[in-house]
Amino acid sequence: MVAAVFGRAIYTRLAVSLRHALLGVLKDRPLTGYDLVRYFQGTLGFLWSAPQSQIYPELRRMEAAGLVTATVKPRGQKAQKRVYAVTEAGMAELRRWATDFMPLPAQRDPVFLKAAFFDLAPLDAVREQLKAHIAQYQWRIEQWQARHDAIRGRRAELVEEWLTRQPVEEHENVIQMKVHALEGVIARAKTEIAWARRGLALCDQIETRRAGAASAESEVANSRA
Amino acid sequence: MVAAVFGRAIYTRLAVSLRHALLGVLKDRPLTGYDLVRYFQGTLGFLWSAPQSQIYPELRRMEAAGLVTATVKPRGQKAQKRVYAVTEAGMAELRRWATDFMPLPAQRDPVFLKAAFFDLAPLDAVREQLKAHIAQYQWRIEQWQARHDAIRGRRAELVEEWLTRQPVEEHENVIQMKVHALEGVIARAKTEIAWARRGLALCDQIETRRAGAASAESEVANSRA
DNA sequence: GTAGTCATGTAAGAGGTTACATGATTAG
DNA sequence: CTAATCATGTAACCTCTTACATGACTAC
Numbered sequence: 035m036v037a038a039v040f041g042r043a044i045y046t047r048l049a050v051s052l053r054h055a056l057l058g059v060l061k062d063r064p065l066t067g068y069d070l071v072r073y074f075q076g077t078l079g080f081l082w083s084a085p086q087s088q089i090y091p092e093l094r095r096m097e098a099a100g101l102v103t104a105t106v107k108p109r110g111q112k113a114q115k116r117v118y119a120v121t122e123a124g125m126a127e128l129r130r131w132a133t134d135f136m137p138l139p140a141q142r143d144p145v146f147l148k149a150a151f152f153d154l155a156p157l158d159a160v161r162e163q164l165k166a167h168i169a170q171y172q173w174r175i176e177q178w179q180a181r182h183d184a185i186r187g188r189r190a191e192l193v194e195e196w197l198t199r200q201p202v203e204e205h206e207n208v209i210q211m212k213v214h215a216l217e218g219v220i221a222r223a224k225t226e227i228a229w230a231r232r233g234l235a236l237c238d239q240i241e242t243r244r245a246g247a248a249s250a251e252s253e254v255a256n257s258r259a
Numbered sequence: 260m261v262a263a264v265f266g267r268a269i270y271t272r273l274a275v276s277l278r279h280a281l282l283g284v285l286k287d288r289p290l291t292g293y294d295l296v297r298y299f300q301g302t303l304g305f306l307w308s309a310p311q312s313q314i315y316p317e318l319r320r321m322e323a324a325g326l327v328t329a330t331v332k333p334r335g336q337k338a339q340k341r342v343y344a345v346t347e348a349g350m351a352e353l354r355r356w357a358t359d360f361m362p363l364p365a366q367r368d369p370v371f372l373k374a375a376f377f378d379l380a381p382l383d384a385v386r387e388q389l390k391a392h393i394a395q396y397q398w399r400i401e402q403w404q405a406r407h408d409a410i411r412g413r414r415a416e417l418v419e420e421w422l423t424r425q426p427v428e429e430h431e432n433v434i435q436m437k438v439h440a441l442e443g444v445i446a447r448a449k450t451e452i453a454w455a456r457r458g459l460a461l462c463d464q465i466e467t468r469r470a471g472a473a474s475a476e477s478e479v480a481n482s483r484a
Numbered sequence: 485g486t487a488g489t490c491a492t493g494t495a496a497g498a499g500g501t502t503a504c505a506t507g508a509t510t511a512g
Numbered sequence: 513c514t515a516a517t518c519a520t521g522t523a524a525c526c527t528c529t530t531a532c533a534t535g536a537c538t539a540c
Contacts, residue, residue: 051369052527058376068491082372083365088528090493113536115491132373132380135388138395139369140308140500141444144276147307148357149440151283153433155357163360170363203472207465208378214461215374218454219366225450229443236439240432247428277499293519313500315521338508340519365528 052092053101055082057120057128060102062192064119067093080177081219093118101127149233161237164230171223171230178223182216185209274361277317278326280307282345282353285327287417289344292318305402306444318343326352374458386462389455396448396455403448407441410434 059065059073070093071086073079093116096102101124104116120128145167152160184190186209193212197205284290284298295318296311298304318341321327326349329341345353370392377385409415411434418437422430 050527051367051372054376055372058372066491067493068489071491080366081375082367085529086492087494087530090491094493109491110537113491128376129379132376133384135391136369136373138392138399141305141399142276142307142500143444144274144361144364146440146444147276147280147283148361149443150306150437151279151353151357152440153429153436154354159358166360167363174366203469204378207468210461210465211378212375214454214458215371215377217457218374218451219368219371221450221454222447225446226443229439229446232442233439236435240435243432244428274499291519292521293517296519310501311520312502312522315519319521334519335509338519367528 051082052084052088053096054128054131055084056089056092056096057101057124059192060118060120061125061128062196064105064117066115066117068115070118077181080174080181081215096124100124152233157237157241161234164233164237167230168227171226175220175223178216178220182213182220185212185216274364276307277309277313278321279353279356280309281314281317281321282326282349284417285343285345286350286353287421289330289342291340291342293340295343302406305399305406306440321349325349377458382462382466386459389458389462392455393452396451400445400448403441403445407438407445410437410441 055074055078056070059070059078065073067090071089074082074084074089093102093104097104097118100121102118102120104118106114107117109115148163155163181190185193188194188209193209197208200208280299280303281295284295284303290298292315296314299307299309299314318327318329322329322343325346327343327345329343331339332342334340373388380388406415410418413419413434418434422433425433
């Protein structure tokens, strides 16, 4: 918990998850900023996405805070690269974060907010959005499932590197915890898909009802004629 | 889609959900900023939370953009209040937002990120966090369910006000759409609870395994003695 | 030589959080 | 008269997004 005092405003940092996501990867193996950028585009990006423009400055801040150390290594003739490794203070911070209670993030999902106002959109637009919702979560499930299987099948490179430094009798426990996290996002995604499918069914139902009302109306008009 | 050009950077606004959440409430009935603050603490806050310090400035910006109009009304002898109402442009913007496709927000849930590193925390700390996770989602489910029942039972004041201005044959459709959105967040919360319960079972399993390993070790030590 | 990858940054803005601030009105 | 409620703001900060920028290295 870092508190900064500037004049009268006191801001208390609670979350800072990018920092811990970075520590969580670097603890397995020292990596460059570039490596981390790629890692966040794939593997870890499925749990915590972060753009390149956020990763480089954060690494510098973490270095300044003593959570990581940077080793400058040559690359070809002139170029260099900075390889970051977690310090003891960094590991302590990661453990503290994993241990400490953290309140639920505020409810703020634009999809459900919008869904509450879907009556303002044409039915076909609602259908398209629900179908896109399903497709996007299906794609994510594929990525998560692949990662899940890689960890479970002991083919996840960085995890295995971490395990070589852990007692053998703990290996299965570590893997089960990581697998459990992935099962969480997969389960959530499946729930989202089921919800969107019920939404599509609701659209059909509404369409039928409207058609019924329209034909009943025209019948009345006909009988009047 | 608002594009602002400043020097070389072009920032394209895509989300701005607070604006649409405000329009979505104001379309039912003109309200003051204070009313909206209270509404976001309760009812709508369960779908989109927003603090007071965000609501007042956003209302001013919406007014400047012509999405709402403010009517200054007296309050007692000296005090005044500003009652905001949606304009035609505001309704059009709300409909556009409800209709347009919006990409899924980036994956960024601190709970699952942390869960992937739960092997770094003591088992009891993990248990406590999972139990808190369950409790928090159970509380949210209660709120959402109450809102769900109020809308379904035609006791939701603002929704009913909106319906008086809609054709009777559309009432059931509007209600079903809103109910569907709430069923989405409820279904998701139930999935979260089920996941956290599996996590608690996993903790027990790990504890048993560790106890087994420890006793096996002491047996070896005993037989050696 | 040139296209793709490796590598590291900066600038400007949007949206959200926490805290500070003030005053009128109303119910007891 | 006093506490709660009604009412409206501002300041400072953090995190994330989009876009701009540069240059060395490597495989062809």
